[in-house]
Amino acid sequence: MLRHRSSRSDARDDAPFALVEKIRGAMRLAALDPRAVALGLAPGLPLADARARIPELVVYDADPAADLRWLERIADLCDRYTPMVALDPSDGITLDITGCAHLFGGEAGLVADLESRMHRWMQGTTGHLRHAFADTPEGAQALARFQTVPAASEDAALRRLPIAALRLEPETETALRRAGLRTIGDLATRPSAPIAARFGEEATDTLARVLGQADSRIVPRRALPALFFERRFAEPIARTEDALTVIGDLGEEAALVLEERRKGGRRFTARLYRSDGQIRDLSVESGLPLRDPALLVKLFSERVEALADPIDPGFGFDMIRLAVPSLEPMMPTQLQLEGGAVTQEAMAALVDRLSTRLGRDRIHRFAPRDTHIPEQGVLTLPAVDAPTPAVWEKPQTGEPPLRPLHLFDPPQKIEVMAEVPDGPPHRFRWRRTLHDVTRFEGPERIAAEWWKRPEGTGITRDYYRVEDARGHRFWIFRHGLYNSEKREPGWYVHGLFA
């Protein structure tokens, strides 16, 4: 287990140390360093007992959230070996290196590379690294945690592990131990049906998975991208421009494959691996499927320019990966008869560029929504998401505009002189100006969506279209019916007409 060592001046370096956690009302040891283990302490022991036995024990509070963050950073680091990385909380990471190990000189080479990176990265912290290879993730996890002596074969090593390596429920584990089954080998030699009947199917299933008799896969932390291309550098590169050039090269590789498959991507993610283990993700989106490397580089440079905190290359990047999370059909570009590509594309490229630079929520299109509540009747969707324009219902011919051009959100409160209980407004004050109503139409009554509310009621709005003496047209409403819904209904201006 890895722990950050906090800098406490009075702590002696050679003193045994432990992390404590409050479990069921008592401070108990959560993790120990090897010296503390050698002194006979064990996780779960109350802190008072531990102190009584070893007075010089150095104690820190455990921080599981920080441990998880640390673990995730290590998982990010491991991402360079294989995209199939899974967390094995609270202190393990499982990699599926099927077909990857030869790239690093076999399993031994991969481990050596990983260890050298981890040692570089873990400077200033205390921690131990253990690893194991097995046919199934469960087997590898069990070996990494519990193997103490080398064995002739993987199967023999697994069979020698204690029952605890199965990581069953504590009750099942105790029951197995009471039955005299101490190692996995003991359990494996028994017929499985009685074991399943007595200790639950979980015990036999886990056993089969640990021993590699049943197939088992890891669930990667991130969904695997449909395509990815990567480049490693013998010497880390430090300039952002160089990184963008490499992204362009990878984009060209991607374009070849995409063209072959007649596909395009609407999302591209570039992951920059810093040599000290930090990772920076950049992603761009486009409204239409895309595979043109030039456009891709343009989008990425927009992205880099728009970053609030610039990319810090540190000692340089030693690997860059470009991933296309999902593919979409994209036919070869059609040319127009009079020359030039189909015009929709330049507009889409513009929208992509603006969305990348300014944020996808800032550039939007309208989409209708089936509700009569005015402020909810229009959805604003990011324009990159909605490349196909929505269809709107045409207004009735001959009618003047019944809905305003500007809609206030929230509606603005006004003081109104109107007949009680349900007369039209005569005069109102909005933004410290009096407006005399010369023409009005209404009310248009819009009830609340009572069928969606648990209490089955809501406040009705009476909308009036009014025009003041200077010709301004407003959309104002009375919020609530006199006495039946509200004692003193307020008035609001909700919009402005042309």
Next chain:
Amino acid sequence: MADSSPSLSVLRRRISHIEQQRPISEGVQISTGHEAIDTAIGGGITRGCLHELFALDPDDAGSVTGFAAMLALRLGGGILWLRQETVQKVNGRLHAAGLLEIGLDPARVIVAVLPDPVSVLRAAADVVRCPDVGVAIVELWQRPAALDLTASRRLALAAEASGVTVLLLRVDAEPTPSAAQTRWAVRAAASAPLEANAPGYPTLKIELLRQRGRPAGGCWQVEWDRESAVFRPADRNADTPIRTAPPGAMVSLPRGGSDAAPSLVPLRRTG
């Protein structure tokens, strides 16, 4: 004559070469549907130019937005509407149902809501350079320091090169020097009442404050006809109490369309 003609033709070729650098988007004029306005501005709103629309009073924001939407509808093409976030919060968001009531299909509109005037202008520069955009509407309130003569000149040049029409909406602002082709002031006007004294069709009072290369002046009261998408003169009985200036009939008299011909065919061989 004989020795002057080769140098003359060389000169002409050079002139036509220079003129080819800038696409001939000038002269593509879109009629407003209102005869008097069209004559005053030489046939209609010029495409690929910068036009400024002013609402001197913030209460007229609805009217100037409507006028911009109506012009954009007549100009055609995709519309990119650039707005400011603070304005959106205080003065209301653009309502798609309202655009539809003007006759403008909201599916044609893409709205960009940006944090400050500088980013609005920067995005506008990108938008105006994209030839597939029909109309770019740049909405700026009050007087942002970033909008100076240089900025408007830059927009105007980009518009000329790409053929995008830029409508610069200035709400709650006073006109300043700019590179605009035309400059308008828009105010709300009383509408002709419908049955039971209901507010009628959108009625605007628009004034031509300035235009490049032509005499300015003229003030019209117009009503928007959604079904045929034209401006038409507002009913007289409706606007009599409001009107302060006579309609711009006097402007239409000296222009009979005769001056439109030479500007369209500038290089006619006479010898």
